[in-house]
Structure formats: structure tokens, C-alpha cells
Amino acid sequence: MEWLQQLVNGISLGSIYALIALGYTMVYGIIKLINFAHGDVFMLGAFIGFYAIARWDMGFFPALIISMVVCAILGVIIERVAYKRLRNATRIAALITAIGVSLLIEYTVIFFRGASPEAYPGVLPNKSISILGANISTQSIFILGVTVVLMILLQFIVHKTKIGKAMRAVSHDADAARLMGINVDNTISATFAIGSALAGAAGVIFGVYYTKIDPLMGVLPGLKAFVAAVLGGIGSIPGAMVGGLVLGVVETVVSALGYSLWRDAAAFVILILILILKPSGIFGKNAREKV
Amino acid sequence: MAQKGSLKRFSSIFLASSLILGALAGCSSSEGGTSESGGASEGDSSEVIKIGANLELSGAVASYGSSIATGAELAVEDINAAGGIDGKKIELIKVDNKSENSEATAAAIKLATQDKVAAMIGPATSGNMLATVQISNDNKIPVVGAAATAPNVTENEDGSINEYAFRTCFIDPFQGIVAANFATGELGAKNVAIYADNSSDYAKGLAASFKEQIEANGGKVVAEEAYVAKDTDFKSTLTRLKSAGAEFIFIPGYYEEVGLIVKQARELGIDVPLMGADGWDSPTLIELAGAEALNNTFITNHYSSNDPDEKIQSFVEAFKAKHNEAPNAFHALGYDTVFYIKDAIERAGSTDGEAIQKALAETKDLNLITGTFSVDEKHNPVKTATVLEFVDGNQTFNSKVNP
Numbered sequence: 230m231e232w233l234q235q236l237v238n239g240i241s242l243g244s245i246y247a248l249i250a251l252g253y254t255m256v257y258g259i260i261k262l263i264n265f266a267h268g269d270v271f272m273l274g275a276f277i278g279f280y281a282i283a284r285w286d287m288g289f290f291p292a293l294i295i296s297m298v299v300c301a302i303l304g305v306i307i308e309r310v311a312y313k314r315l316r317n318a319t320r321i322a323a324l325i326t327a328i329g330v331s332l333l334i335e336y337t338v339i340f341f342r343g344a345s346p347e348a349y350p351g352v353l354p355n356k357s358i359s360i361l362g363a364n365i366s367t368q369s370i371f372i373l374g375v376t377v378v379l380m381i382l383l384q385f386i387v388h389k390t391k392i393g394k395a396m397r398a399v400s401h402d403a404d405a406a407r408l409m410g411i412n413v414d415n416t417i418s419a420t421f422a423i424g425s426a427l428a429g430a431a432g433v434i435f436g437v438y439y440t441k442i443d444p445l446m447g448v449l450p451g452l453k454a455f456v457a458a459v460l461g462g463i464g465s466i467p468g469a470m471v472g473g474l475v476l477g478v479v480e481t482v483v484s485a486l487g488y489s490l491w492r493d494a495a496a497f498v499i500l501i502l503i504l505i506l507k508p509s510g511i512f513g514k515n516a517r518e519k520v
Numbered sequence: 521m522a523q524k525g526s527l528k529r530f531s532s533i534f535l536a537s538s539l540i541l542g543a544l545a546g547c548s549s550s551e552g553g554t555s556e557s558g559g560a561s562e563g564d565s566s567e568v569i570k571i572g573a574n575l576e577l578s579g580a581v582a583s584y585g586s587s588i589a590t591g592a593e594l595a596v597e598d599i600n601a602a603g604g605i606d607g608k609k610i611e612l613i614k615v616d617n618k619s620e621n622s623e624a625t626a627a628a629i630k631l632a633t634q635d636k637v638a639a640m641i642g643p644a645t646s647g648n649m650l651a652t653v654q655i656s657n658d659n660k661i662p663v664v665g666a667a668a669t670a671p672n673v674t675e676n677e678d679g680s681i682n683e684y685a686f687r688t689c690f691i692d693p694f695q696g697i698v699a700a701n702f703a704t705g706e707l708g709a710k711n712v713a714i715y716a717d718n719s720s721d722y723a724k725g726l727a728a729s730f731k732e733q734i735e736a737n738g739g740k741v742v743a744e745e746a747y748v749a750k751d752t753d754f755k756s757t758l759t760r761l762k763s764a765g766a767e768f769i770f771i772p773g774y775y776e777e778v779g780l781i782v783k784q785a786r787e788l789g790i791d792v793p794l795m796g797a798d799g800w801d802s803p804t805l806i807e808l809a810g811a812e813a814l815n816n817t818f819i820t821n822h823y824s825s826n827d828p829d830e831k832i833q834s835f836v837e838a839f840k841a842k843h844n845e846a847p848n849a850f851h852a853l854g855y856d857t858v859f860y861i862k863d864a865i866e867r868a869g870s871t872d873g874e875a876i877q878k879a880l881a882e883t884k885d886l887n888l889i890t891g892t893f894s895v896d897e898k899h900n901p902v903k904t905a906t907v908l909e910f911v912d913g914n915q916t917f918n919s920k921v922n923p
Contacts (some may be wrong), residue, residue, distance in 0.1 A: 231688050231759060231760075234759045234761055234788070235756055236758045238753075238755040238759060239756070241755075242753050242755075294599060332720075344805055345804075346804065346808075347777055348804065348807030348808045350778070351810065357787055357789055359789070363786070364787065364789040366787045368787075370919075382614060391766075420814045439752045439753070439780060440779070440783060440808050441776065441779065441780055441808055444831070446752075449750070480753075480756075481755075481756040482756075482758035483758045484760070485756045485759065485760055487760065488749065489746060489747060489756070489757045490718055490746055
């Protein structure tokens, strides 16, 4: 059952892309900013989780929560310090600033701890279960479960809470929302906080699942998550989830066919094709709710 | 205009000051590099034999260079304590090449022209070593690399030999041959797979020689896949290898990716023997893969500190007594390099570069820590490789495989 195994591999990979892509797409939906520092918040999340587990002897869930909280705070700080004053500047200025913030985070971490990789401690029991000839590790089931729970939680926040309503209003029309008495600054901060918390969670999950973390680990997954967000229709939450999973499966299929050296290239070919053929992405049509 | 002028002035000040700084840095490093026993004038007397050590003591690959230096120092102490070479003491002149090609060239020029050494220990990495071989050829002073494993260090692409370049380590493709012999001979595997790091010449060279030897031994390569450095997800390709029915997987590459490959392979239920080369040799590998996943994996290496051989064990004890840790392969190679040079000088009966060069090239059955070797016509040592097996996270000595 090779194909079933490959499907499992693809979904495991895709769910991590999807978690990162959610943060991208939320921030873009609200302030039309492609936050290239998002991949580095993901990296910070992985390291915070690592220190929580390895140095302070925490379990998986406390480490996950600490990492999400600290990343949320960092996300708000990044927004307040770097992006807030550029809110009315040209888009290219904000984009370049985002790249600058990204490099600043990467090399600050390298300055403090060096560039060598770190091995994540095994906090989750890892057994292989054989289903129809495919080996599925308990770890990947667990991680998929956490990912799905976080996505449901996000949908709940966006659609059922007051802050979610405010986000949807701001993404629709920030000026009108302000006139209606919505505090736009706080709403944008909340968006950054939630998006960064998801990136932090993805970092911890990535660390547990793939074991190796290093200060530049956020670069490629960050770009892939960006592709996933564009593929799904940037600004759309279901789009980010679907885009992430599709991208994960496509990469796996490319490797499974024996073209493993093309897998990264395939992701970016998808980006180019989608921008040429359907720039609004898979879920681009119903992009009215952009949070 | 005024602005332009001040900019010009600023840049000239900047240039001048950086030049001065550079010169100062050069001075301090070369002074720091000279060993304490005897200045240049004393060194000119015939009482000491000077051996240069052009090593990576700082920079990106400093851990390799410093290990070789530590091993070489121990060898010099041992030789001097035993009376030196024909009654003359050895003086080791260390120069830091900062892990850079250009610095390695400059260091070789300094050793050859200012210090007038009899022979040099070359830089640790192949790239840095290559930057020095021309200086050796020009000045007729032999250079012996301890860990430069790329074939082109001694043999140019057109097939000509760098007359004054030698080494104590075996070359890259050799490990592929040893792994192939181990797979077909010791493990009896017929259908094998290769999963190689496509972004490193080291891994590609190993994969090519492994494949050639497997086919020569009557085996079959059922799948050949590749990854690139910094990849983290290998499961889809590993699934492919699994369904190809490989009984043995050869994974030439470095520990950062190999650790993840081994872990993910075991998660997918691939329980066949996995094998690699000295690129796997790092404690990080065990952290990444986990001790359990590493069971039934093998590597070829230059030597093992667990080898029961008497000569190796007495070296390990002497090293432990001094440095409080077991010597790694680089320590052993640094140690051996000094003894290789010593042997050649003794047989040459002179410290003349041409005589030493001839003796180095004619070395036969020299018994050293990392094996007994003779030098072939391409200036490479022909020696046994050690196969190590991971057992519960520890490297254990498995066997020695002849080329």
C-alpha cells in the first residue's frame, strides 16, 4: 500500500504548512502585508518549545502553550515596532521592512546561540501503527490531531467571538470599521497575536516531528507556507488549510515518483502557475471574508 | 562636491585603517603561531628539525584543525621524549589559516620561505589543502594532509600528480568501495539502494564508487535516490526505497540530514541495515536519530578508539591521560601524520625537501594508529578501513575491511 503511505506522509507535511500559512493569510487579509518574518516567528516558537522541554523539563502541552503565548507577544511587538508606522506607506516599503525584520530575527538568534542545529528531545511516545500496510507513527496522528484542534479553534474565534467579528469588519473596510467604533489598532494586534501563536505552535510541532531545529529553519517552510496561502487564495482561512495540505501532498507525490530533487522546485512552479492562471487562488471567489 | 570630497576622505581613512588592522592581525597571529621553544635564529642550527603545521585553528572548521594540532603535538612530544629523529628534536611551528583558502596559501608561503620547515602538515579540509600544494611544489617542501580526502588533492584532473603533496587519510571513493565490500561480503546483501546527498561532491563520489563496486561484486542497485542538504522530510523517498525491496541502504552524507533519514526510515518500518561513511561521525547524529533507530547501522571510519588493537589502546590511554577524553579520528590522523613524516626523514637521512619527498613516496608497510599502509603511485595511502556499528547509541568496533 505504497500510495496510502505516501498520502499519510503528504498530509503530515501539509498540516504543518497549513498551520504556518494560516498566520500569513490572516495578516494579509487584514492589512495586505506579506509578513515575511512569519517563518522566523515559527523558528522562535520551535526554540522556545525546545528550551521549555529540554531545559525546564516541561511536557509537550505546557511547552506548546508557553511557545504560543511568547510568540503571540513577539508578534504584537513586531507589529507595533516595525509595521504600525508603515500602515499608510507604500506596500513595497512594508514588504522590504518585513524582509528586514526576518533577517534581524534570524541573525539575532544566531548571535546568541550560534548556527548549529539542535535535536528536539522526544517528549511524545513514538510507536508505529500498521494500517493496511502503511506505517503511521503515533506521533504524526497526535500532531495531526493538535493541528486540527487549533484550526477549529481559529474558525471559532473568527466566526463566533467579538474580536473575530472585529477582524472581519476591519478586513472588509478598515475606515468604516473605525467609524463604527472598532479599535482598529487593537484588532490588528490581535490578528498578529493569533497568527504568531499558530506559527509558534507549528514550530513546536515541527520540532517534535522532524527533530532538527536551527536558526534558519523558518526560511523554507515560511516560503512554502506563503505558496500554500497563495494557492488557497491569500486572505482566506479555509484556503490556507487546503493550500497547505495540497502543497504537502504534491511535494510528496513528486518525491514518490522519483523526482525528489524537484520537490522544492515543484512548490514554486505551483506558485508561478497559480499567479499566471488564477491569481485569486482556489478559494479566491468567495474572498469576501478575508480574515 | 564638498560631500563627495568628504566621502572620498572617509573611504581612504577607512581603507588605510583596515590595512593597518589587517597587518597587525597578521603579525599577532604569526607570532602566536610560532611555538615557544627557540626563535628563528636558534631554529637555523641543525639541532632541531622544523615541521610546519598549517591548520584551521579558528574559523568555520576549527574543530577539525585544532584536533589535528592536538594529535600532532602529542606525537612531537612522544618523539622528542624518545630522543627525537637521529638525536635531533622536532619543533612544531603552528600557523592558523583561519579556515580560509587565501590564508592557507599565505601560511604555506610563510612556512616555506621564512621558517624554512623540512615538511608541512597540511590543512584539514581538501579545499584549504589544495590552496597550498602549489607552494609546496614550487619550494620543493613536502606537505602531508591529515584529513584532506578529496582525490584531486594529490592527483590533478589531467592525471598528473602533485609531486610534493601526500596524505595520511584514505580518499573519499575508497570508503564507498569498503562499504560495498562490507554489504556484499559481511552482510550478504544482493539488492541494495543508494540515498545520497546530491549537494555534496563528497557524497556523490562515495555513491559512485559504491555503485561501481557493488556491481563488480555481483550485487544489484535496485534504487538510486537523492536529497539535498537542509531537507527535513525524507519519508516519501524512503517509502519509495522500501517498496523497491532494498536489503541494504547506503546513505553517504553528513550527520545533520542522516540523523533525520535514519529516524524516519525506522518510523516507516525500514529495518534493513543502513550504512554511511565518516560524515556520520558526530554525537549530534545520535541525538537526531535516537539510539534505538541507529541499531543495525554501520559506518566506515579512519579508526575507532574502541579497536582492541594494542597499539591503538596505548595511544588512547596516553591521550586520555593528557586531555581527559578519548581521541577522535582527527586526533589520531594528526598523530599519524607526524610519525609518517618522521619515518620519511629517518629513511631519507636528511632534511632536504627532495629527499623527504622521495622517502614519503616510497613508504611501505608503515605501522601507524589508523592502520598499516603503503603509499600508491597517486600518493594515497593504501590501508584498511574500520567499520563501526552503532549499538544502543554507542559506536562499537565491528571489523576492519581491506581495500
